[in-house]
Amino acid sequence: MGNQNEVRKNFGQRASKYRLSTTHGNPVDLERMINLIKPTSDDIALDIATGGGHTAIALAKYVNRVVAIDISPEMLAEAEMASKQESISNIAFRTEDVHNFNISDSRFDIVASRFAVHHFSDVKRALREMCRVLKPGGKFYILDCSVFDGEEPEKEINRIELLRDSSHQCSYSPRLWHQLLKELPLTIDHTSLLKEQYELPRWFDRMGTEQNSREEIFRILNSLSAEGKIRYPFCDDYITTYRFEILATKN
Template sequence: MDIKEDVKKQFARSADSYVSSKIHRLGGDLNTLIEMAQTEKSDLALDAATGGGHTANALAPLVKRVTALDLTPEMLASAEKFITGNGHTNVEFVEGDAENMPFEDETFDIVTCRIAPHHFPNITEFIKEVSRVLKPGGRFLLNDNAAPEKDEFDHFYNKIEKLRDYSHFRAWKKSEWFQMLELENFEISEMHRFEKHFEFEDWCTRMHLTNDEIEKLTDIMVNANEDVKRKFRIEEQDNQIESFQGEAVLLSAVKR
Protein backbone atom coordinates (compact mmCIF):
# COMPACT_ATOMS: atom_id res chain seq x y z
CA MET A 1 0.00 0.00 0.00
CA ASP A 2 2.89 2.36 0.67
CA ILE A 3 4.01 1.97 -2.94
CA LYS A 4 0.54 2.84 -4.23
CA GLU A 5 0.32 5.83 -1.93
CA ASP A 6 3.65 6.96 -3.41
CA VAL A 7 2.16 6.62 -6.89
CA LYS A 8 -0.89 8.68 -5.95
CA LYS A 9 1.25 11.34 -4.28
CA GLN A 10 3.66 11.61 -7.21
CA PHE A 11 0.99 11.82 -9.89
CA ALA A 12 -1.27 14.12 -7.90
CA ARG A 13 1.36 16.84 -8.05
CA SER A 14 2.29 16.13 -11.68
CA ALA A 15 -1.16 15.61 -13.22
CA ASP A 16 -1.31 18.63 -15.51
CA SER A 17 2.29 18.16 -16.69
CA TYR A 18 1.43 14.62 -17.87
CA VAL A 19 -1.46 15.92 -19.95
CA SER A 20 0.88 18.41 -21.67
CA SER A 21 3.97 16.13 -21.80
CA LYS A 22 5.20 15.70 -25.38
CA ILE A 23 6.28 12.10 -24.72
CA HIS A 24 2.78 11.17 -23.56
CA ARG A 25 0.81 13.47 -25.88
CA LEU A 26 2.66 12.91 -29.15
CA GLY A 27 4.65 10.18 -30.82
CA GLY A 28 4.19 7.39 -33.31
CA ASP A 29 3.70 4.84 -30.54
CA LEU A 30 0.20 6.13 -29.74
CA ASN A 31 -0.84 6.14 -33.39
CA THR A 32 0.52 2.62 -33.85
CA LEU A 33 -1.23 1.39 -30.71
CA ILE A 34 -4.56 2.68 -32.02
CA GLU A 35 -3.99 1.00 -35.39
CA MET A 36 -3.11 -2.29 -33.67
CA ALA A 37 -6.30 -2.14 -31.58
CA GLN A 38 -8.40 -2.89 -34.71
CA THR A 39 -11.35 -1.07 -33.20
CA GLU A 40 -14.99 -1.50 -34.15
CA LYS A 41 -17.76 0.97 -33.41
CA SER A 42 -19.47 -1.57 -31.13
CA ASP A 43 -16.39 -2.07 -28.93
CA LEU A 44 -16.26 -1.37 -25.21
CA ALA A 45 -12.72 -0.24 -24.34
CA LEU A 46 -10.88 0.16 -21.07
CA ASP A 47 -7.83 2.37 -20.73
CA ALA A 48 -6.15 1.17 -17.52
CA ALA A 49 -4.02 3.69 -15.63
CA THR A 50 -5.16 6.33 -18.10
CA GLY A 51 -2.85 9.05 -16.76
CA GLY A 52 -3.34 12.17 -18.85
CA GLY A 53 -6.02 10.38 -20.88
CA HIS A 54 -4.24 10.43 -24.24
CA THR A 55 -5.07 6.83 -25.18
CA ALA A 56 -8.69 7.11 -24.02
CA ASN A 57 -8.97 10.33 -26.01
CA ALA A 58 -7.66 8.64 -29.16
CA LEU A 59 -9.99 5.66 -28.73
CA ALA A 60 -13.14 7.67 -28.04
CA PRO A 61 -14.15 8.46 -31.67
CA LEU A 62 -13.56 4.86 -32.73
CA VAL A 63 -15.55 2.80 -30.19
CA LYS A 64 -18.92 2.73 -28.46
CA ARG A 65 -17.58 3.60 -25.00
CA VAL A 66 -14.24 4.08 -23.25
CA THR A 67 -13.73 3.61 -19.52
CA ALA A 68 -10.73 5.57 -18.25
CA LEU A 69 -9.39 4.04 -15.02
CA ASP A 70 -6.79 5.62 -12.77
CA LEU A 71 -5.63 5.31 -9.17
CA THR A 72 -5.11 9.06 -8.70
CA PRO A 73 -8.16 11.38 -8.52
CA GLU A 74 -6.13 14.40 -9.66
CA MET A 75 -4.99 12.53 -12.78
CA LEU A 76 -8.57 11.54 -13.57
CA ALA A 77 -9.71 15.14 -13.19
CA SER A 78 -7.00 16.36 -15.56
CA ALA A 79 -7.79 13.58 -18.05
CA GLU A 80 -11.50 14.38 -17.93
CA LYS A 81 -10.87 18.07 -18.55
CA PHE A 82 -8.62 17.19 -21.51
CA ILE A 83 -10.95 14.60 -23.08
CA THR A 84 -14.24 16.44 -22.62
CA GLY A 85 -12.50 19.57 -23.87
CA ASN A 86 -11.97 17.67 -27.12
CA GLY A 87 -15.72 17.09 -27.39
CA HIS A 88 -15.85 13.40 -26.47
CA THR A 89 -18.96 12.40 -24.53
CA ASN A 90 -18.58 8.60 -24.51
CA VAL A 91 -15.80 8.35 -21.91
CA GLU A 92 -16.48 7.28 -18.32
CA PHE A 93 -13.91 8.14 -15.63
CA VAL A 94 -13.43 5.62 -12.82
CA GLU A 95 -11.08 5.81 -9.84
CA GLY A 96 -9.53 2.41 -9.23
CA ASP A 97 -6.52 0.13 -9.05
CA ALA A 98 -5.28 -1.58 -12.23
CA GLU A 99 -4.26 -4.57 -10.10
CA ASN A 100 -7.77 -4.91 -8.64
CA MET A 101 -10.20 -3.51 -11.18
CA PRO A 102 -13.80 -2.65 -10.18
CA PHE A 103 -15.36 -4.33 -13.22
CA GLU A 104 -17.28 -7.53 -13.95
CA ASP A 105 -15.64 -10.47 -15.72
CA GLU A 106 -15.52 -10.35 -19.54
CA THR A 107 -16.73 -6.75 -19.81
CA PHE A 108 -14.41 -5.26 -22.44
CA ASP A 109 -13.45 -5.95 -26.04
CA ILE A 110 -10.22 -3.93 -25.74
CA VAL A 111 -7.93 -3.09 -22.83
CA THR A 112 -5.11 -0.60 -23.29
CA CYS A 113 -2.35 0.45 -20.91
CA ARG A 114 0.26 2.98 -21.99
CA ILE A 115 3.40 4.19 -20.15
CA ALA A 116 2.15 2.99 -16.76
CA PRO A 117 2.97 -0.62 -15.81
CA HIS A 118 6.46 0.30 -14.59
CA HIS A 119 4.64 1.79 -11.58
CA PHE A 120 2.76 -1.44 -10.74
CA PRO A 121 4.22 -3.39 -7.78
CA ASN A 122 2.27 -6.59 -8.57
CA ILE A 123 2.56 -6.89 -12.32
CA THR A 124 1.24 -10.46 -12.53
CA GLU A 125 -1.92 -9.37 -10.70
CA PHE A 126 -2.39 -6.64 -13.30
CA ILE A 127 -2.08 -9.14 -16.16
CA LYS A 128 -4.57 -11.48 -14.45
CA GLU A 129 -7.01 -8.58 -14.08
CA VAL A 130 -6.64 -7.65 -17.75
CA SER A 131 -7.43 -11.24 -18.69
CA ARG A 132 -10.39 -11.35 -16.30
CA VAL A 133 -12.12 -8.21 -17.60
CA LEU A 134 -11.49 -8.99 -21.29
CA LYS A 135 -14.00 -10.96 -23.32
CA PRO A 136 -12.66 -14.17 -24.95
CA GLY A 137 -10.82 -13.09 -28.08
CA GLY A 138 -10.43 -9.59 -26.66
CA ARG A 139 -7.32 -7.56 -27.35
CA PHE A 140 -4.79 -6.18 -24.88
CA LEU A 141 -2.60 -3.31 -26.12
CA LEU A 142 0.44 -2.72 -23.92
CA ASN A 143 2.89 0.15 -24.38
CA ASP A 144 5.54 0.80 -21.75
CA ASN A 145 9.14 1.73 -21.17
CA ALA A 146 11.26 -1.41 -21.39
CA ALA A 147 14.54 -2.44 -19.83
CA PRO A 148 17.22 -3.85 -22.15
CA GLU A 149 17.83 -7.59 -22.06
CA LYS A 150 21.42 -7.25 -20.82
CA ASP A 151 21.41 -7.24 -17.01
CA GLU A 152 23.95 -4.42 -16.68
CA PHE A 153 21.81 -2.12 -18.82
CA ASP A 154 18.61 -3.26 -17.10
CA HIS A 155 20.05 -2.38 -13.68
CA PHE A 156 21.30 1.01 -14.86
CA TYR A 157 18.01 2.04 -16.43
CA ASN A 158 15.85 0.98 -13.50
CA LYS A 159 18.29 2.63 -11.07
CA ILE A 160 18.10 6.07 -12.68
CA GLU A 161 14.33 5.85 -13.12
CA LYS A 162 13.87 4.95 -9.45
CA LEU A 163 16.13 7.80 -8.35
CA ARG A 164 14.18 10.21 -10.53
CA ASP A 165 10.75 8.92 -9.52
CA TYR A 166 10.20 7.11 -6.22
CA SER A 167 6.90 5.73 -7.58
CA HIS A 168 8.78 3.80 -10.30
CA PHE A 169 8.74 0.08 -9.51
CA ARG A 170 10.32 -1.69 -12.49
CA ALA A 171 10.58 -1.42 -16.24
CA TRP A 172 10.39 -4.99 -17.51
CA LYS A 173 12.41 -6.61 -20.27
CA LYS A 174 10.68 -7.53 -23.54
CA SER A 175 11.30 -11.21 -22.82
CA GLU A 176 9.67 -10.85 -19.39
CA TRP A 177 6.53 -9.38 -20.94
CA PHE A 178 6.32 -12.27 -23.42
CA GLN A 179 6.64 -14.83 -20.64
CA MET A 180 4.16 -13.15 -18.27
CA LEU A 181 1.51 -12.72 -20.94
CA GLU A 182 1.82 -16.22 -22.38
CA LEU A 183 1.62 -17.75 -18.89
CA GLU A 184 -1.76 -16.01 -18.57
CA ASN A 185 -2.96 -17.56 -21.88
CA PHE A 186 -2.45 -14.51 -24.05
CA GLU A 187 -1.13 -14.95 -27.58
CA ILE A 188 1.10 -12.10 -28.71
CA SER A 189 0.15 -11.18 -32.24
CA GLU A 190 2.32 -8.12 -32.87
CA MET A 191 5.27 -6.33 -31.29
CA HIS A 192 7.09 -3.07 -31.98
CA ARG A 193 10.11 -1.52 -30.30
CA PHE A 194 10.34 2.26 -30.09
CA GLU A 195 13.33 4.38 -29.22
CA LYS A 196 12.54 7.15 -26.73
CA HIS A 197 14.56 10.34 -26.66
CA PHE A 198 14.67 12.06 -23.27
CA GLU A 199 15.74 15.66 -22.82
CA PHE A 200 17.39 15.51 -19.41
CA GLU A 201 16.07 18.84 -18.12
CA ASP A 202 12.46 18.06 -19.05
CA TRP A 203 12.80 14.49 -17.73
CA CYS A 204 13.85 15.88 -14.33
CA THR A 205 11.47 18.85 -14.24
CA ARG A 206 8.39 16.67 -14.74
CA MET A 207 9.17 14.97 -11.40
CA HIS A 208 9.92 18.25 -9.55
CA LEU A 209 13.42 17.11 -8.61
CA THR A 210 15.60 19.09 -6.23
CA ASN A 211 19.02 20.37 -7.30
CA ASP A 212 20.66 17.67 -5.16
CA GLU A 213 18.64 14.95 -6.87
CA ILE A 214 19.51 16.31 -10.31
CA GLU A 215 23.19 16.44 -9.34
CA LYS A 216 23.10 12.81 -8.17
CA LEU A 217 21.55 11.64 -11.44
CA THR A 218 24.01 13.73 -13.42
CA ASP A 219 26.93 12.21 -11.51
CA ILE A 220 25.72 8.66 -12.15
CA MET A 221 25.29 9.27 -15.87
CA VAL A 222 28.50 11.26 -16.37
CA ASN A 223 30.50 8.52 -14.63
CA ALA A 224 28.81 5.56 -16.29
CA ASN A 225 31.08 3.23 -18.23
CA GLU A 226 31.42 3.59 -21.99
CA ASP A 227 29.20 0.59 -22.75
CA VAL A 228 26.35 2.15 -20.79
CA LYS A 229 26.89 5.57 -22.37
CA ARG A 230 26.86 4.01 -25.82
CA LYS A 231 23.77 1.92 -25.15
CA PHE A 232 21.73 4.82 -23.78
CA ARG A 233 23.16 7.42 -26.21
CA ILE A 234 24.05 9.66 -23.27
CA GLU A 235 24.89 13.14 -24.54
CA GLU A 236 26.81 15.42 -22.20
CA GLN A 237 28.61 18.74 -22.33
CA ASP A 238 30.78 20.28 -19.62
CA ASN A 239 29.81 17.48 -17.21
CA GLN A 240 26.12 18.21 -17.70
CA ILE A 241 23.70 15.71 -19.24
CA GLU A 242 21.79 17.02 -22.24
CA SER A 243 19.86 13.94 -23.30
CA PHE A 244 19.75 10.16 -23.38
CA GLN A 245 17.77 7.41 -25.07
CA GLY A 246 15.58 4.65 -23.71
CA GLU A 247 13.23 2.23 -25.38
CA ALA A 248 9.61 1.14 -25.20
CA VAL A 249 7.80 -2.02 -26.16
CA LEU A 250 4.38 -2.04 -27.82
CA LEU A 251 2.52 -5.35 -27.80
CA SER A 252 -0.82 -6.60 -29.04
CA ALA A 253 -2.01 -9.76 -27.27
CA VAL A 254 -5.22 -11.74 -27.70
CA LYS A 255 -6.98 -13.48 -24.80
CA ARG A 256 -7.44 -17.20 -25.52
Protein backbone atom coordinates in the same frame (compact mmCIF):
# COMPACT_ATOMS: atom_id res chain seq x y z
CA MET B 1 -0.85 -1.67 -0.27
CA GLY B 2 2.30 -1.57 -2.39
CA ASN B 3 3.26 1.85 -3.74
CA GLN B 4 -0.26 3.14 -4.42
CA ASN B 5 0.03 6.01 -1.94
CA GLU B 6 3.33 7.06 -3.49
CA VAL B 7 1.76 6.99 -6.96
CA ARG B 8 -1.19 9.10 -5.77
CA LYS B 9 1.16 11.62 -4.15
CA ASN B 10 3.63 11.90 -7.02
CA PHE B 11 1.09 12.14 -9.81
CA GLY B 12 -1.76 13.85 -8.03
CA GLN B 13 0.27 16.99 -7.47
CA ARG B 14 1.62 16.96 -11.05
CA ALA B 15 -1.52 15.90 -12.90
CA SER B 16 -1.73 18.94 -15.17
CA LYS B 17 1.85 18.41 -16.37
CA TYR B 18 0.92 14.92 -17.56
CA ARG B 19 -2.18 16.15 -19.38
CA LEU B 20 0.09 18.54 -21.27
CA SER B 21 2.93 16.03 -21.72
CA THR B 22 4.13 15.73 -25.32
CA THR B 23 5.54 12.29 -24.47
CA HIS B 24 2.21 10.84 -23.34
CA GLY B 25 0.25 12.68 -26.01
CA ASN B 26 2.62 11.95 -28.91
CA PRO B 27 0.32 11.66 -31.96
CA VAL B 28 2.68 9.27 -33.76
CA ASP B 29 2.57 6.83 -30.84
CA LEU B 30 -1.20 7.11 -30.57
CA GLU B 31 -1.71 6.57 -34.30
CA ARG B 32 0.53 3.49 -34.19
CA MET B 33 -1.57 2.13 -31.30
CA ILE B 34 -4.80 2.64 -33.26
CA ASN B 35 -3.32 0.97 -36.34
CA LEU B 36 -2.25 -2.03 -34.28
CA ILE B 37 -5.47 -2.48 -32.31
CA LYS B 38 -7.80 -1.70 -35.24
CA PRO B 39 -10.73 -0.68 -32.99
CA THR B 40 -14.29 -0.85 -34.31
CA SER B 41 -17.39 1.21 -33.62
CA ASP B 42 -18.93 -1.63 -31.57
CA ASP B 43 -15.98 -2.00 -29.19
CA ILE B 44 -15.98 -1.13 -25.51
CA ALA B 45 -12.48 -0.22 -24.32
CA LEU B 46 -10.75 0.06 -20.95
CA ASP B 47 -7.88 2.51 -20.54
CA ILE B 48 -5.85 1.61 -17.46
CA ALA B 49 -4.02 4.37 -15.57
CA THR B 50 -5.37 6.93 -18.01
CA GLY B 51 -3.21 9.77 -16.66
CA GLY B 52 -3.93 12.80 -18.82
CA GLY B 53 -6.47 10.84 -20.86
CA HIS B 54 -4.50 10.62 -24.12
CA THR B 55 -5.11 6.92 -24.71
CA ALA B 56 -8.79 7.09 -23.77
CA ILE B 57 -9.40 10.06 -26.07
CA ALA B 58 -7.60 8.41 -28.99
CA LEU B 59 -9.67 5.23 -28.59
CA ALA B 60 -12.93 7.11 -28.01
CA LYS B 61 -12.80 8.46 -31.56
CA TYR B 62 -13.14 4.93 -32.93
CA VAL B 63 -15.10 2.86 -30.39
CA ASN B 64 -18.56 2.81 -28.87
CA ARG B 65 -17.43 3.63 -25.34
CA VAL B 66 -14.31 3.91 -23.19
CA VAL B 67 -13.95 3.42 -19.45
CA ALA B 68 -10.89 5.37 -18.27
CA ILE B 69 -9.55 4.46 -14.85
CA ASP B 70 -6.82 5.84 -12.64
CA ILE B 71 -5.79 5.60 -9.02
CA SER B 72 -5.42 9.40 -8.81
CA PRO B 73 -8.58 11.55 -8.69
CA GLU B 74 -6.51 14.55 -9.79
CA MET B 75 -5.43 12.68 -12.92
CA LEU B 76 -9.02 11.70 -13.69
CA ALA B 77 -10.06 15.34 -13.40
CA GLU B 78 -7.36 16.37 -15.88
CA ALA B 79 -8.32 13.57 -18.26
CA GLU B 80 -11.96 14.59 -18.12
CA MET B 81 -10.97 18.19 -18.82
CA ALA B 82 -8.97 17.08 -21.84
CA SER B 83 -11.89 15.04 -23.18
CA LYS B 84 -14.24 18.01 -22.87
CA GLN B 85 -11.75 20.21 -24.72
CA GLU B 86 -11.97 17.76 -27.63
CA SER B 87 -15.77 17.43 -27.34
CA ILE B 88 -15.47 13.72 -26.52
CA SER B 89 -18.54 12.45 -24.69
CA ASN B 90 -18.21 8.63 -24.75
CA ILE B 91 -15.68 8.22 -21.93
CA ALA B 92 -16.61 7.26 -18.37
CA PHE B 93 -14.01 8.14 -15.72
CA ARG B 94 -13.61 5.93 -12.64
CA THR B 95 -11.22 5.61 -9.72
CA GLU B 96 -9.86 2.06 -9.80
CA ASP B 97 -6.72 0.18 -8.74
CA VAL B 98 -5.40 -2.15 -11.44
CA HIS B 99 -4.44 -4.70 -8.79
CA ASN B 100 -8.05 -5.16 -7.67
CA PHE B 101 -10.66 -4.09 -10.20
CA ASN B 102 -14.28 -3.61 -9.21
CA ILE B 103 -15.15 -4.81 -12.72
CA SER B 104 -16.87 -8.00 -13.88
CA ASP B 105 -15.16 -10.67 -15.99
CA SER B 106 -14.91 -10.48 -19.79
CA ARG B 107 -16.42 -7.03 -20.09
CA PHE B 108 -14.14 -5.25 -22.59
CA ASP B 109 -13.20 -5.73 -26.23
CA ILE B 110 -10.00 -3.72 -25.75
CA VAL B 111 -7.82 -3.31 -22.67
CA ALA B 112 -5.01 -0.79 -23.10
CA SER B 113 -2.36 0.78 -20.90
CA ARG B 114 0.39 3.24 -21.82
CA PHE B 115 3.31 4.37 -19.64
CA ALA B 116 1.89 2.79 -16.49
CA VAL B 117 3.02 -0.80 -15.91
CA HIS B 118 6.36 0.33 -14.47
CA HIS B 119 4.37 1.69 -11.49
CA PHE B 120 2.48 -1.54 -10.73
CA SER B 121 3.63 -2.94 -7.38
CA ASP B 122 2.38 -6.47 -8.16
CA VAL B 123 2.75 -6.70 -11.91
CA LYS B 124 1.62 -10.33 -12.21
CA ARG B 125 -1.60 -9.64 -10.35
CA ALA B 126 -2.23 -6.48 -12.38
CA LEU B 127 -1.72 -8.28 -15.68
CA ARG B 128 -4.03 -11.09 -14.60
CA GLU B 129 -6.69 -8.52 -13.74
CA MET B 130 -6.27 -6.90 -17.14
CA CYS B 131 -6.80 -10.26 -18.81
CA ARG B 132 -9.73 -11.16 -16.56
CA VAL B 133 -11.83 -8.19 -17.66
CA LEU B 134 -10.96 -8.70 -21.35
CA LYS B 135 -13.35 -10.71 -23.52
CA PRO B 136 -12.04 -13.82 -25.31
CA GLY B 137 -10.79 -12.60 -28.67
CA GLY B 138 -10.32 -9.12 -27.23
CA LYS B 139 -7.23 -6.98 -27.81
CA PHE B 140 -4.61 -6.44 -25.09
CA TYR B 141 -2.28 -3.48 -25.67
CA ILE B 142 0.63 -2.15 -23.61
CA LEU B 143 3.25 0.50 -24.27
CA ASP B 144 5.65 1.08 -21.40
CA CYS B 145 9.14 2.15 -20.45
CA SER B 146 11.62 -0.64 -21.03
CA VAL B 147 15.33 -1.44 -20.84
CA PHE B 148 17.72 -3.57 -22.84
CA ASP B 149 18.11 -7.21 -21.83
CA GLY B 150 20.98 -7.83 -19.46
CA GLU B 151 22.07 -7.37 -15.86
CA GLU B 152 23.53 -3.88 -16.30
CA PRO B 153 20.59 -2.12 -18.00
CA GLU B 154 17.98 -4.03 -16.00
CA LYS B 155 19.65 -2.82 -12.79
CA GLU B 156 21.22 0.55 -13.59
CA ILE B 157 18.52 2.09 -15.79
CA ASN B 158 15.91 1.15 -13.21
CA ARG B 159 18.08 2.89 -10.60
CA ILE B 160 17.92 6.01 -12.77
CA GLU B 161 14.14 5.77 -13.08
CA LEU B 162 13.73 5.39 -9.31
CA LEU B 163 15.96 8.39 -8.63
CA ARG B 164 13.70 10.46 -10.84
CA ASP B 165 10.40 9.03 -9.55
CA SER B 166 10.05 7.44 -6.11
CA SER B 167 6.93 5.52 -7.23
CA HIS B 168 8.84 3.67 -9.96
CA GLN B 169 8.81 -0.12 -9.61
CA CYS B 170 10.38 -1.69 -12.70
CA SER B 171 10.90 -1.02 -16.38
CA TYR B 172 10.88 -4.56 -17.76
CA SER B 173 13.28 -5.69 -20.47
CA PRO B 174 11.96 -7.71 -23.44
CA ARG B 175 13.37 -10.81 -21.73
CA LEU B 176 11.37 -10.13 -18.56
CA TRP B 177 8.27 -9.16 -20.53
CA HIS B 178 8.23 -12.46 -22.38
CA GLN B 179 8.47 -14.29 -19.06
CA LEU B 180 5.46 -12.35 -17.78
CA LEU B 181 3.42 -12.79 -20.94
CA LYS B 182 3.84 -16.56 -21.18
CA GLU B 183 1.89 -16.93 -17.91
CA LEU B 184 -1.17 -15.16 -19.34
CA PRO B 185 -4.04 -16.45 -21.51
CA LEU B 186 -2.82 -14.50 -24.52
CA THR B 187 -1.65 -15.04 -28.07
CA ILE B 188 1.08 -12.52 -28.84
CA ASP B 189 0.46 -10.67 -32.10
CA HIS B 190 3.20 -8.04 -31.95
CA THR B 191 6.09 -6.92 -29.77
CA SER B 192 8.75 -4.31 -30.44
CA LEU B 193 11.48 -2.46 -28.57
CA LEU B 194 11.40 1.22 -29.54
CA LYS B 195 14.30 3.62 -29.02
CA GLU B 196 13.35 7.13 -27.87
CA GLN B 197 14.77 10.15 -26.04
CA TYR B 198 13.68 12.10 -23.00
CA GLU B 199 14.24 15.82 -23.40
CA LEU B 200 16.15 17.43 -20.53
CA PRO B 201 15.47 19.20 -18.29
CA ARG B 202 11.77 18.65 -19.15
CA TRP B 203 11.88 14.98 -18.09
CA PHE B 204 13.29 15.93 -14.69
CA ASP B 205 11.05 18.95 -14.23
CA ARG B 206 7.83 17.00 -14.92
CA MET B 207 8.49 14.91 -11.81
CA GLY B 208 10.25 17.62 -9.78
CA THR B 209 13.47 15.61 -9.55
CA GLU B 210 15.86 17.11 -7.00
CA GLN B 211 19.25 18.37 -8.11
CA ASN B 212 21.22 15.75 -6.18
CA SER B 213 19.20 12.99 -7.86
CA ARG B 214 19.81 14.54 -11.28
CA GLU B 215 23.54 14.54 -10.58
CA GLU B 216 23.46 10.92 -9.42
CA ILE B 217 21.65 9.93 -12.63
CA PHE B 218 24.49 11.38 -14.69
CA ARG B 219 27.05 9.62 -12.47
CA ILE B 220 25.34 6.31 -13.23
CA LEU B 221 25.26 7.03 -16.97
CA ASN B 222 28.94 7.98 -16.96
CA SER B 223 29.76 4.72 -15.14
CA LEU B 224 28.05 2.43 -17.65
CA SER B 225 30.14 -0.07 -19.59
CA ALA B 226 31.26 0.76 -23.13
CA GLU B 227 28.36 -1.30 -24.48
CA GLY B 228 25.96 0.43 -22.11
CA LYS B 229 27.07 3.87 -23.29
CA ILE B 230 26.51 2.85 -26.92
CA ARG B 231 22.97 1.75 -26.11
CA TYR B 232 22.26 4.70 -23.80
CA PRO B 233 23.83 7.84 -25.32
CA PHE B 234 23.12 11.06 -23.42
CA CYS B 235 24.11 14.68 -23.07
CA ASP B 236 22.89 17.76 -21.21
CA ASP B 237 19.83 17.93 -23.47
CA TYR B 238 18.58 14.34 -23.57
CA ILE B 239 18.72 10.83 -22.13
CA THR B 240 18.09 7.76 -24.28
CA THR B 241 15.25 5.49 -23.29
CA TYR B 242 13.48 2.43 -24.66
CA ARG B 243 9.84 1.38 -24.74
CA PHE B 244 8.31 -2.04 -25.17
CA GLU B 245 5.09 -2.35 -27.14
CA ILE B 246 2.77 -5.35 -26.97
CA LEU B 247 -0.36 -6.32 -28.84
CA ALA B 248 -1.98 -9.63 -27.94
CA THR B 249 -5.32 -11.40 -28.27
CA LYS B 250 -7.03 -13.14 -25.37
CA ASN B 251 -7.41 -16.89 -25.91
